[in-house]
Structure formats: C-alpha cells, structure tokens
Amino acid sequence: MSAPAPPVGRPVSTTDWARARELAQLAGTRHRIAATEQRTLAAALGAVLAGPLTALTDLPAFDTSAMDGWAVAGPGPWRLAGRVLAGRTPPPLADGWATEIATGAQLPPGATAVLRREHGERTGPQLRPGPAADPTPGQDVRPRGQECRRGEELLPAGTEVTPAVLGLAAACGYDLLTVRRAPSVELLVLGDELRTEGLPAPGLVRDALGPMLQPWLAARGAELPAPRAVRDDFALLRDAIRHSPAEVVVTTGATAAGPVDFLHAALAEAGARLLVDGVRVRPGHPMLLAELPPAGARGAARHLVGLPGNPLAAVAGAVTLALPLLAALTGRTGSAEPGGRCVRTAEPLPGHPADTRLLPVRLTPEGPRPLAFDGPAMLRGLALADALAVLPPGGAAAGDLVELLAVPR
Ligand SMILES: Nc1nc2c(c(=O)[nH]1)N[C@H]1C(S)=C(S)[C@@H](COP(=O)(O)OP(=O)(O)OC[C@H]3O[C@@H](n4cnc5c(N)ncnc54)[C@H](O)[C@@H]3O)O[C@H]1N2
Numbered sequence: 001m002s003a004p005a006p007p008v009g010r011p012v013s014t015t016d017w018a019r020a021r022e023l024a025q026l027a028g029t030r031h032r033i034a035a036t037e038q039r040t041l042a043a044a045l046g047a048v049l050a051g052p053l054t055a056l057t058d059l060p061a062f063d064t065s066a067m068d069g070w071a072v073a074g075p076g077p078w079r080l081a082g083r084v085l086a087g088r089t090p091p092p093l094a095d096g097w098a099t100e101i102a103t104g105a106q107l108p109p110g111a112t113a114v115l116r117r118e119h120g121e122r123t124g125p126q127l128r129p130g131p132a133a134d135p136t137p138g139q140d141v142r143p144r145g146q147e148c149r150r151g152e153e154l155l156p157a158g159t160e161v162t163p164a165v166l167g168l169a170a171a172c173g174y175d176l177l178t179v180r181r182a183p184s185v186e187l188l189v190l191g192d193e194l195r196t197e198g199l200p201a202p203g204l205v206r207d208a209l210g211p212m213l214q215p216w217l218a219a220r221g222a223e224l225p226a227p228r229a230v231r232d233d234f235a236l237l238r239d240a241i242r243h244s245p246a247e248v249v250v251t252t253g254a255t256a257a258g259p260v261d262f263l264h265a266a267l268a269e270a271g272a273r274l275l276v277d278g279v280r281v282r283p284g285h286p287m288l289l290a291e292l293p294p295a296g297a298r299g300a301a302r303h304l305v306g307l308p309g310n311p312l313a314a315v316a317g318a319v320t321l322a323l324p325l326l327a328a329l330t331g332r333t334g335s336a337e338p339g340g341r342c343v344r345t346a347e348p349l350p351g352h353p354a355d356t357r358l359l360p361v362r363l364t365p366e367g368p369r370p371l372a373f374d375g376p377a378m379l380r381g382l383a384l385a386d387a388l389a390v391l392p393p394g395g396a397a398a399g400d401l402v403e404l405l406a407v408p409r
C-alpha cells in the first residue's frame with residue numbers, strides 16, 4: 001500500500017488549552033493504574049505512594065533531650081552523676097539529681113527538664129542554674145510523640161516520593177514503601193533529518209527532544225527505555241504505534257501538515273480515537289492526544305501523545321498533555337502537577353491575541369520575568385527558565401495572578 005498524503009487543510013487549534021489539559025487528566029483518571037509494588041527507599045524516589053503513609057512508631061519514639069547540657073530532676077541546685085549519650089538507655093534520675101546529656105539522647109526516667117550547658121554553673125559535683133532561673137518543666141525536652149503518634153496518617157495516598165518523603169519514612173521506621181506501578185512509556189522520535197550525535201550539518205539537526213524528554217518523563221515517574229528513532233515512513237510509524245507495548249506512546253514531530261507528517265494517517269490506520277487534535281496554545285498548537293486500541297493479551301489501555309517537532313512546542317505539549325496524563329494514571333498529586341502554583345506579575349507579560357501562551361520565565365523577587373529566545377524552535381530561553389507562565393489570550397497585566405508550570409528538570 002502506498003503512503004497516504006498527509007491531510008491538507010486539517011482544522012487546527014480546536015481545543016481550548018485548559019480543556020485540553022483537563023481531557024488528558026480525565027483520560028489518565030479513567031485508566032488509573034491500580035497495581036502497586038513494594039520498593040526499597042532508595043528505589044522509591046519519584047514514585048507515588050499507593051496508600052497513606054502512616055507512622056510506624058511515635059516520633060520521637062522516646063523523650064529526647066533537645067540540647068547539650070544536663071537532664072535535671074526537680075528544682076536546682078542538683079547533684080551531678082554520670083552522663084547519657086545518644087544511643088544509650090539511661091538509668092532513672094532521682095529528684096535533686098542531674099546527669100550530663102547530649103542532644104538527641106534519651107531522657108532518663110524521672111528527669112523533668114534539660115538545662116542547657118551555657119545556662120548551668122558547675123562547681124565540683126554540684127550544678128546550679130546560673131544567672132538564669134530554673135528550667136521550666138519540660139524545657140528543652142522533645143516529648144515522645146511530639147511529631148506524630150504511631151498509626152497517625154502523615155501523608156495521603158498519591159503523594160510523590162521526594163527526598164523529604166524518604167527522610168520522613170525512614171525516621172518513622174520504613175524499609176519498604178508501597179507505591180503505584182509506574183506507567184510504561186515509549187518515546188518515538190520522528191524525523192529523517194535528525195542525528196543523535198555530532199554537529200548539525202546542512203539539512204541535518206541534532207535530536208534535542210530525545211535527550212530532554214527521556215529524563216524528564218522518567219523523573220515524572222514514567223518507566224521508559226531509551227528513545228527510539230522512527231524514519232519518516234508511513235507504514236513504519238503505523239506499525240510502531242500499533243505494536244508498541246507501552247501504556248503511553250509519546251511521539252515527537254509529524255503533527256502538522258508537511259509532506260511527510262504521517263502521524264494523523266498512521267493513527268487512523270492504527271485504530272486510534274483522537275481525544276485532542278490541536279490546542280489553542282502557543283507554542284505547540286498542533287499537539288494531540290489519542291486513545292489507542294489495547295495491545296497484547298493484557299489488554300491494558302493505551303494512549304498516544306503527539307508532541308510537535310519544534311522543541312519548545314514539544315515542551316508545551318508535554319506540560320499540557322503528557323504530564324497531566326501520566327500524573328492522573330498514577331493518581332499523583334503535588335505542586336509539580338497541574339494547577340500547582342500561581343504568582344503575581346510585576347510587569348505585563350506578552351500573550352498571544354487569541355490563544356493561551358506558555359512563556360518561559362525567570363522568577364525574581366519582583367515577579368516573573370520573560371526570557372529572550374523563546375521562539376517555538378528554541379530552547380535557549382527555556383534552559384534558563386524557572387517555570388512556564390500560563391498567559392491568557394491577550395497576555396497578563398501587571399498585578400495579575402498567573403499559573404506557573406514546571407519546566408523540564
Ligand atoms: N502549513 C503549516 N505548517 C506548519 C504549521 C501549520 O499550522 N501549518 N504549524 C507549525 C507549527 S506551529 C509547528 S510546532 C510545527 C509542527 O511540526 P511537526 O510536529 O509536524 O514537526 P516536524 O515538521 O517534524 O518538525 C518541525 C521542526 O522541528 C524540528 N524537529 C523535529 N523533531 C526534532 C527533534 N527531535 N529535535 C530537534 N528538532 C526537531 C524539525 O527539524 C523542524 O524544524 O509545524 C509548523 N508548520
């Protein structure tokens with residue numbers, strides 16, 4: 001069969017930007033991954049908690065000294081005996097006695113407070129509070145359960161496992177975390193003009209999207225192998241889509257109406273149903289989202305996100321369609337996800353007259369500042385950006401609240 005001609009005069013810019021993002025979220029929510037797996041803490045970074053993180057122990061697990069000094073029992077002066085270091089179990093302390101204690105050490109039973117080293121005056125075996133008054137009961141003591149009680153919910157299901165979450169989980173006794181299975185993704189990079197190494201040459205450009213999207217999507221919780229290059233060939237593309245075992249196929253390029261832009265035709269032949277076909281956003285308006293027929297015996301739901309080939313347009317497609325889809329597939333919540341952060345502008349930010357604009361900005365104490373080199377085919381501004389500002393048609397005036405989206409990290 002000969003390759004079909006790419007569609008001519010196909011309508012573009014058909015879906016409003018916010019609606020397109022919502023449709024991607026809905027598609028993921030409808031096919032939320034139920035499977036869970038247990039991972040060691042070291043392997044869980046970036047995954048999503050399958051259930052609430054509940055404390056396995058009180059925190060602190062025992063009454064603890066918050067300062068270096070002396071554990072004291074009752075009002076001063078005190079008689080001094082011994083010392084308690086972190087990691088030891090101290091004997092009880094009788095009223096009128098004090099014992100040297102380190103920060104983090106277990107408070108002896110009977111101790112009523114901790115006197116900081118700089119607040120105590122020691123004369124031989126005697127300790128008095130110095131010019132300061134006696135410590136109040138409980139002073140500089142971290143009582144058992146101050147941070148949480150055993151069984152208390154610390155984090156909800158859907159929380160991304162960040163380094164801080166790993167620290168908290170370790171602090172309250174976890175060795176393994178139950179997380180949602182990561183969605184499998186295949187990245188297909190389209191374009192005969194692309195080289196994966198060396199300098200661009202006449203007519204040839206370096207693939208900028210494989211090196212950017214692969215680690216970005218992986219950091220957002222996707223399970224994906226190295227990108228696969230697919231030649232500008234209709235049948236190759238159709239078969240790559242048809243037979244991909246991934247739950248989410250992400251393609252780059254071939255979304256528009258060029259002579260070898262076969263994506264629409266390949267999707268049609270692969271039995272795809274378009275959920276989003278063009279978005280009223282700049283850059284990136286030819287982006288698309290499709291539902292693919294299930295593949296393989298497991299019959300898992302599959303989607304395809306078609307990112308435009310222009311590199312900044314591809315980033316716009318990723319934040320609009322790919323990341324919301326991936327987040328919803330795992331039920332991921334958090335500030336890096338859609339709708340996370342807003343900021344007030346200090347100066348007007350230029351928009352598109354009719355469409356939403358995603359503008360790379362630097363965040364300064366005064367507010368978001370646009371960056372130069374923000375054309376659809378450029379990455380220079382993006383590489384310096386802290387965020388993409390979501391600008392409504394017509395742009396934002398000084399003092400407006402604008403949403404910020406995370407840039408590739
Ligand atoms: N007649 C029209 N032409 C175009 C329209 C339109 O509405 N009507 N839209 C323009 C817009 S906007 C975009 S964005 C691009 C989308 O193009 P495709 O998704 O079909 O992508 P390609 O044609 O394959 O490539 C476009 C451009 O990007 C470069 N590219 C592609 N892949 C990569 C990569 N992995 N790394 C670096 N650069 C890449 C490619 O070489 C081209 O320069 O269509 C416009 N045209």
Ligand code: MOO
Nearest residue numbers: 283284285313376
């Ligand atoms: O998506 Mo295109 O200009 O908007 O690069």
